[in-house]
């Protein structure tokens with residue numbers, strides 16, 4: 001191409017847009033699913049990938065770069081050194097040690113804390129203004145760890161939490177009711193995983209409380225069936241892992257939806273892991289992170305919904321909070 005005038009190639013400073021940079025730490029199954037969904041949704045101008053295994057990392061980067069002709073223009077960089085993340089707007093941590101057969105959860109947690117000690121302070125140093133989004137498991141405890149190690153305000157440290165569990169919940173309800181999952185408003189809150197709490201009291205479809213719509217659809221529905229659906233939500237992760245060895249696509253879309261709400265200042269409500277002290281009777285001195293519906297925007301967590309819970313639901317939430325806080329205290333951070 002030949003310029004039409006001398007200054008034709010220079011974009012005037014006043015017209016220059018601030019570029020958006022997202023870093024993904026851990027280029028495993030989950031990290032790469034997240035990176036590719038962020039790419040296809042055109043959420044970043046630059047994506048930095050970091051992993052401890054250089055060949056695999058470079059292979060993943062090249063494989064994505066080779067799709068450039070079919071994607072919005074995004075600069076892709078990768079390195080084993082966290083300096084490549086410098087200037088990130090959003091840093092997503094998916095790096096994690098895998099559970100060794102027979103290993104206790106606490107031992108796995110301690111290995112992941114050791115990993116976070118290497119990753120989080122370096123991320124904070126290179127991108128002091130970034131939002132930190134933790135995906136590695138156990139996500140609620142590791143979000144607390146990331147908060148402690150980063151020194152960031154709690155509004156900028158978020159765990160992907162039950163955003164995925166809630167999507168599974170909405171999918172199962174939608175299947176049952178034969179409607180689109182996007183029309184099902186339903187939240188799982190609390191711990192991501194086994195003790196997550198299904199907030200039946202607030203489930204609605206087309207603005208109708210769900211139990212009424214279930215009656216309207218003439219389906220048999222009782223407590224047992226409700227608990228069956230909650231159980232299926234919890235079991236579905238185990239089922240996918242037992243069938244394909246890991247989960248990736250749903251967590252990829254789930255985290256990309258969080259990235260969109262954060263980077264584009266969408267103010268959408270997502271159930272994510274946030275500092276929950278003082279909510280629903282959780283002791284104000286317990287710096288526990290667990291999922292509650294939170295309003296997300298460019299500043300991170302803009303607010304947490306004070307949703308109405310039944311006494312039973314609040315009790316379950318406090319029980320989760322207690323167990324999670326006990327885990328956090330054992331880490332001595």
Ligand code: 6V0
Pocket residue numbers: 025026027028029030031050051052053094095096097098115118119134135136137138139160161164192246247251
């Ligand atoms: P994986 O495929 O083993 O990927 C982990 C990656 O981390 C590997 O590529 C490692 O090389 C890399 N890694 C290890 N140490 C470092 C380090 N110091 N720096 C950079 N990279 C490093 O695991 P997978 O991708 O399947 O899962 C990643 C994590 O996400 C695990 O902790 C899962 O339990 C967790 N998930 C969380 C979900 C959620 O809803 N929060 C959902 C699915 C998985």
